[in-house]
Amino acid sequence: MYKTIFLLIFFLLNSSSIYSQEGYFMFNQFINELNKVTDKNAFLQKEFVRLKSTVEFPIIQEEKVIFVYYGNAKSVYICGDMTNWIKKIPLKRVTKTNLFYLEQEFEKDARFDYKLVVDNKWILDPLNDKKVGGGFGENSYFKMPDYKENEYSIIKNDVPNGKIHKYFIDSTILNEKRMIQVYLPYNYDPNQKYRVLYFQDGNEYIKLGNATITLDNLIFQKKTEPVVAVFVEPKTRVDDYIYNDGYVNFFVKEMIVFVEKSFNVRNDKKGRVIIGDSLGGFVSSYIVYKNLDIFGGILSHSGAFPLTKLNNFLYRGKIYKGIPFIREIKNVPFDIDWYLVCGRYEKKIAGFFDFTNGNIEFYDALKQNPNFKKIDFKLYNEGHSWGLWKNTLADGLIFLLN
Numbered sequence: 001m002y003k004t005i006f007l008l009i010f011f012l013l014n015s016s017s018i019y020s021q022e023g024y025f026m027f028n029q030f031i032n033e034l035n036k037v038t039d040k041n042a043f044l045q046k047e048f049v050r051l052k053s054t055v056e057f058p059i060i061q062e063e064k065v066i067f068v069y070y071g072n073a074k075s076v077y078i079c080g081d082m083t084n085w086i087k088k089i090p091l092k093r094v095t096k097t098n099l100f101y102l103e104q105e106f107e108k109d110a111r112f113d114y115k116l117v118v119d120n121k122w123i124l125d126p127l128n129d130k131k132v133g134g135g136f137g138e139n140s141y142f143k144m145p146d147y148k149e150n151e152y153s154i155i156k157n158d159v160p161n162g163k164i165h166k167y168f169i170d171s172t173i174l175n176e177k178r179m180i181q182v183y184l185p186y187n188y189d190p191n192q193k194y195r196v197l198y199f200q201d202g203n204e205y206i207k208l209g210n211a212t213i214t215l216d217n218l219i220f221q222k223k224t225e226p227v228v229a230v231f232v233e234p235k236t237r238v239d240d241y242i243y244n245d246g247y248v249n250f251f252v253k254e255m256i257v258f259v260e261k262s263f264n265v266r267n268d269k270k271g272r273v274i275i276g277d278s279l280g281g282f283v284s285s286y287i288v289y290k291n292l293d294i295f296g297g298i299l300s301h302s303g304a305f306p307l308t309k310l311n312n313f314l315y316r317g318k319i320y321k322g323i324p325f326i327r328e329i330k331n332v333p334f335d336i337d338w339y340l341v342c343g344r345y346e347k348k349i350a351g352f353f354d355f356t357n358g359n360i361e362f363y364d365a366l367k368q369n370p371n372f373k374k375i376d377f378k379l380y381n382e383g384h385s386w387g388l389w390k391n392t393l394a395d396g397l398i399f400l401l402n
Contacts, residue, residue, distance in 0.1 A: 023055035040097045057127035058142050063108055068127055069100045073118045076100040080114025081383020084348040088117055109146040110381035113139035133208045134386055152217040152394035153210045159220045160186035169258050173250045183212055183229035185219050190264050194228045195271045200280030202231025208386040214394050224401040228265050241283035242320050252291050270296040273400050277301035277389050289325045297337040297400040301389040306358035330368040337374040338366055339396040343382040
């Protein structure tokens with residue numbers, strides 16, 4: 001009797017693992033049977049429906065992943081975070097059928113966005129129900145068995161929500177209006193002074209990074225103090241974020257001034273944190289470098305730090321004059337807290353920029369500055385995606401706000 005109970009408990013605790021192992025075994029058995037029969041298409045029409053109702057796609061077991069496509073096509077490829085969205089890996093066609101598949105191996109804690117390319121058309125994986133928004137539209141995604149989703153990025157019905165207000169700032173520096181969105185915590189007290197988080201790519205941090213959901217959860221569960229957050233929207237992000245001193249001056253001399261006049265927030269260095277992703281992480285670091293007495297902390301998601309080493313460079317068809325401030329960052333005389341995040345699969349961003357090693361080198365430069373007392377750098381088996389940035393936002397905020 002005890003042995004039976006023990007086995008039942010063991011099965012319940014490991015059911016997801018057993019399920020994935022069964023799926024992997026079932027698919028290989030399915031392929032073996034398919035290769036044996038004479039009328040393969042008749043077999044597929046009957047049996048693939050049963051297979052779909054039994055296994056989850058893509059099929060994952062330990063480090064192995066099998067991608068499957070069934071449909072009329074001349075060619076099927078997969079492309080995604082794991083290939084830097086450059087290389088397309090072909091799926092193998094089962095002879096004389098419309099079934100294609102590919103087996104790959106990844107780290108057990110990895111997570112990737114991807115698409116299929118069917119006859120040169122980019123599509124979501126029709127067999128995979130897991131979809132996620134990205135900077136260039138919706139993608140399919142999969143996560144390996146040891147990947148851990150951050151609970152603070154998930155909506156919880158019992159958690160009260162902060163409020164978001166939209167404002168337009170008349171910038172004399174940029175000679176135009178710029179939009180920001182201001183998040184006030186659910187328990188906002190106009191008589192209390194709040195620290196402020198300033199986000200680049202504001203709308204994407206809200207919609208794709210679940211930033212306000214994360215803040216609601218962290219504040220309600222008292223993982224951080226209540227904060228005000230400002231989500232700053234770029235006009236043209238490449239022009240704003242790459243060595244644009246006009247944008248830097250707008251950010252510091254107009255936008256921050258507007259916020260501190262309009263809301264009951266702290267106006268000291270330790271009361272401000274700046275946050276950005278990719279080029280937003282780069283420009284956040286550049287703003288800090290140009291204004292050393294303004295910010296007390298910075299959170300960079302996959303910062304475009306290869307740009308910090310270049311004098312002149314070509315980016316998306318335009319030549320930019322750079323300032324290699326990585327050489328100077330190790331010598332700045334101010335104390336700033338840094339939290340850096342990057343993926344191991346970010347080695348050919350925009351075709352050739354190695355963000356992975358660029359972040360490692362930037363982190364090494366920060367460590368050489370004795371004034372930086374609080375620095376952390378996290379490297380994940382993921383790509384250049386909002387999946388990575390959303391899942392690591394809470395950890396970065398907890399680090400910087402405590």
